[in-house]
Structure formats: structure tokens, C-alpha cells
Amino acid sequence: MTETMDQIYSSWANRLRKNQGIRSLMDDLGKATGHPDEILLGGGNPAHIPEAEEIFQDVFASLAKDPNVKSLLGDYQAPIGNDHFREVAAEYLSPLLQSNLKKENIAFLNGSQNAYSYLLNLHSGPMADGSFKKILLPIVPEYIGYADQTINEGTFIANPPNVVPTGKNRFRYELDKRSFDLTDVGALAISRPTNPTGNILPLSDLEWMEEKTKPKNIPLLIDLAYGNPFPNLIGNEAPIHYESGRTISLSFSKIGLPGVRLGIVISDSDTIETVSSFSAVGNLAVGNLGVYMMELLFQRDILPKLSINILRPFYEAKRDQALALFTTAFQKMGVDYEIHDPMGGFFLWIRFPSLSISNQKLYHLCKDKRLFIVSGHYFFPGLNTDFSHTEECIRLTYCRKEEELARGAQILAEIVASHQAKSK
Structure with missing residues (x-):
């Protein structure tokens, strides 16, 4: 018993x-x-x-035949990926995100869910100056996976959307700019396209928010799991690019590789360095398979096509x-x-x-x-x-x-x- x-x-x-x-x-x-x-x-x-899946199988087969497979299976990466892979990603993603990225701007995590567990706690809760910061969701509904990631309770604040009819039995949520309070806010978080609705905030809304957040040094966390540059499920909407004040996350899950568990964070060097400390404590290291597959996919320029x-x-x-x-x-x-x-x-x-x-x-x-x-x-x-x-x-x-x-x-x-x- x-x-x-x-x-x-x-x-x-x-x-x-x-x-x-x-x-x-x-x-x-x-x-x-x-x-x-x-x-x-x-x-x-x-x-x-x-x-x-034929493409991914071919990449996987190439890795299995590579003499370096012993490193893939038998060695740890650095907490956010070895410098070589970070340099590969920075070089490849720079033109896709219209920025001049360096390896210091890149971190690999075990999926973007893992990445956000660090990013949200980095910017919220009790701060070093004695304040308590919160995460603002500028428009809800928003991704189900954010809600329980912060260690401290009562961390999220959210703005209800404007509900706009767009046709028979159809509607769309839009950003309500009348209720945009940044008091005690440590960061803003959005997904684009938004999970769950498929909404894509226009770039003009992002720029409007950043006019308010940048003077207060409040970062904007942008989850591009379904967005550009891959899998790029954004219809005819304009793509996001990287610039100072933004932290962007990409994922291999929605291109068809959820089991690989690779998330890519692009941010300023100080944020990346801090995320590395989180990762060392929480994971020891990023998994190898994702970054090895990433290198081949980037070398062959497969993902945009x-x-x-x-x-x-x-x-x-x-x-x-x-x-x-x-x-x-x-x-x-x-x-x-x-x-x-x-x-x-x-x-x-x-x-x-x-x-x-x-x-x-x-x-x-x-x-x-x-x-x-x-x-x-x-x-x-x-x-x-x-x-x-x-x-x-x-x-x-x-x-x-x-x-x-x-x-x-x-x-x-x-x-x-x-x-x-x-x-x-």
C-alpha cells in the first residue's frame, strides 16, 4: 500500500x-x-x-551520415548555443529581419515556450530597484501559454479589444488606444499572428505602442511562432523586422518540427546575456538536434521557399x-x-x-x-x-x-x- x-x-x-x-x-x-x-x-x-516532411527527413538523414554526429549526440552546447551556430543564425536572419545582427543578438532555447518562461520573468515581478513590474498584454485574447509562466502571481494586466464587425458572422479585434496605461509595466507581450484568433496587428499599431514604450525603456516582446520569416503565415500583411527595443522570438515548431524544440530569441546583447544565465540554471544547455538541423536548413536556404x-x-x-x-x-x-x-x-x-x-x-x-x-x-x-x-x-x-x-x-x-x- x-x-x-x-x-x-x-x-x-x-x-x-x-x-x-x-x-x-x-x-x-x-x-x-x-x-x-x-x-x-x-x-x-x-x-x-x-x-x-520529405525535406526534414532529408536534412535528418544528412545529419545521421555526418562524421560530426558524435558531437550532436555526445556533447553539450553552451546554455544558449555555441558561438558557431549563433553566428550562422545572425548572418542568415539579418536580411530576413532587415537588421545587422551579431551572434550577441542570438539565443537558442528549447522552444519559444521555454524562451518566454525566461523573458517574462526577466521583465516582471520584484525588481532590483524595489518596484514590482507587470507584463502588459495590449490586446486580448492572447496566447494560452503565457498565463502561468511568471513566478509571481498578479503579474499580467490586459487591455480588452475593440470588437469590429467585418461582415456577416464575422468580426475582428482591434487595439483600443484609449486604455493604454504603462504604469508599473516592465514589458509588453504580443503574438503576431495572434494565437488564438489569427489576428495580425498592423505595423502602425506596433509603432504607435513603441512611441509610448521607448521613452520609458519598456521592451516589446513579439512572438513570431506563426509569423515571418518562417512559417510566414501572415497572408498579405507586412512582415516584422528587428530593431532596438524589440525582443523577437522564432520557433521551429510551426514549420513542422515541434518535436525538435528549438526557439530562437533575437534581442539586445544584455538581454541575451541574461537569458543565457536563466538557461544555464534551468536547462544547462540548449538541445543539439535543433541547432544542427537549423544550420543545414539555413545553408540550403530552405525555409523561405x-x-x-x-x-x-x-x-x-x-x-x-x-x-x-x-x-x-x-x-x-x-x-x-x-x-x-x-x-x-x-x-x-x-x-x-x-x-x-x-x-x-x-x-x-x-x-x-x-x-x-x-x-x-x-x-x-x-x-x-x-x-x-x-x-x-x-x-x-x-x-x-x-x-x-x-x-x-x-x-x-x-x-x-x-x-x-x-x-x-
Whole structure:
């Protein structure tokens, strides 16, 4: 018989033991059974695209045949990558990000999730001058994975968006410039395209924010996991470039290599040096496989062409397919719905204005039917004002096969239709 003991944990540990959005999402991904009736529309896995996977397999095979494979398997990197790989990345990324990067501007981490666990704590909490700084999310909803990364509680503050109708059953979130308070703010954080909505903030909004933040020396953290220069799922929107005051993160996950766990941080040398200290304590070193694959992908100049010629057309076709399937199912069942304009990334953000239950309850009802979605209430960390979308929205991926999307649309439409208020 196994005895259990009442343990006393830290406040941070107790917070993490509670219901977290990111853990719920990843548990759903990891505990999928492969049952033929499972419909996995909740996670952030990229699609398996044969043309892309052939390229990655060829790169992987080249590494396996390389005489230096013993270093790949048997040696540690430096905490944020050896100088050689950092120089390779700086040289390659400079023209893509319209900047003159040096290795001192580059850090490799074990995924951008890992990178943000350092960056958010670097700029928030109790500071050396005795102040307490917070992370401002200038527009929510925002990425589910930020919420529980800071050691200190009460670290996030968030601005609700302006909700702008853009067509029948369609809308878009826009930055509300009337409520932009930088009091006690240590950094701003945005994703572009935004996860979960696919929104892409215009460059003019970023420049407007930086007019306010730069005089106060407040950095802007920009998560480009779905953005330029790869996988570049930004439609016709202008790309981001690197400049002083910005910390940019890139990821190999959404190009189709989530298992490699490589994130790239581009920032000023002092931030990079500090991140190196975080990484040495938290990881010892960045993993080898990602940086070795990166070198070959950069040497062969694969990723820009892959992004434009394969990834973007594939995901835009999947988006259009999903929009058609869900629109048809919703209209057939008389569902009251709105979809955020999916400008980039690979998710649909759907609002049900007449839903008579919470989106979290909807998640559980869908899960009972083996349909996995993500409840939208997780995507509003730091928002302290009433905003109906926090209880009315869900996120789902359109990276799955057409038949799976169609079954998911039908099940979701049936459940929502049976839980709609008759009048609102």
C-alpha cells in the first residue's frame, strides 16, 4: 500500500497545480488514444505535410551520415548555443529581419515556450530597484501559454479589444488606444499572428505602442511562432523586422518540427546575456538536434521557399475548407455564431453569443463526444473588466483532415444548438 503525505509546496507550485489552460491543452494532445472517433481540434500540432516532411527527413538523414554526429549526440552546447551556430543564425536572419545582427543578438532555447518562461520573468515581478513590474498584454485574447509562466502571481494586466464587425458572422479585434496605461509595466507581450484568433496587428499599431514604450525603456516582446520569416503565415500583411527595443522570438515548431524544440530569441546583447544565465540554471544547455538541423536548413536556404510555396498555400486552403465546413454545419443547425477573421496562423476563434452555458462547460460536453476543442476563457490573463467573449468563445485548429473537421463541425453544431438561449 502506498502512503500519501500532505506536502507543503511553494505558492507558485500551488498555482501551477490548479487547472491550467496550457496543461489541459497538452494533456489532451498527449493522452489521445488514437480511437477512430477522436476528433483532435484542440491542440497546436502543425499538420503533417508530406512535401515538408520529405525535406526534414532529408536534412535528418544528412545529419545521421555526418562524421560530426558524435558531437550532436555526445556533447553539450553552451546554455544558449555555441558561438558557431549563433553566428550562422545572425548572418542568415539579418536580411530576413532587415537588421545587422551579431551572434550577441542570438539565443537558442528549447522552444519559444521555454524562451518566454525566461523573458517574462526577466521583465516582471520584484525588481532590483524595489518596484514590482507587470507584463502588459495590449490586446486580448492572447496566447494560452503565457498565463502561468511568471513566478509571481498578479503579474499580467490586459487591455480588452475593440470588437469590429467585418461582415456577416464575422468580426475582428482591434487595439483600443484609449486604455493604454504603462504604469508599473516592465514589458509588453504580443503574438503576431495572434494565437488564438489569427489576428495580425498592423505595423502602425506596433509603432504607435513603441512611441509610448521607448521613452520609458519598456521592451516589446513579439512572438513570431506563426509569423515571418518562417512559417510566414501572415497572408498579405507586412512582415516584422528587428530593431532596438524589440525582443523577437522564432520557433521551429510551426514549420513542422515541434518535436525538435528549438526557439530562437533575437534581442539586445544584455538581454541575451541574461537569458543565457536563466538557461544555464534551468536547462544547462540548449538541445543539439535543433541547432544542427537549423544550420543545414539555413545553408540550403530552405525555409523561405518552404514557407511561401508549401506551408502558406496548405494552411490557407485548410482555413478555407474549415470555414466552409463549420459555416455549413452552424447554419444547418441554426447556431448563432461569429468567427474572427482568420488572417494567419492555423486556428479558428469562434464566438457563440447565445450560448446558455460557459465555454468551459461546452469544452467538457464536446470532450464527452470525443471532440477536443479549447475553451476560450484561458486566453484572457490579466483582464479585470467584464467582457462577454471570455465565456462565449472557443479555439479550434484546422490542421486536421477534412473528414475529421466535418465530423467535428457537426458535433459542435449539435451541442451548441441544444444549449442556446432562445432570446438574448
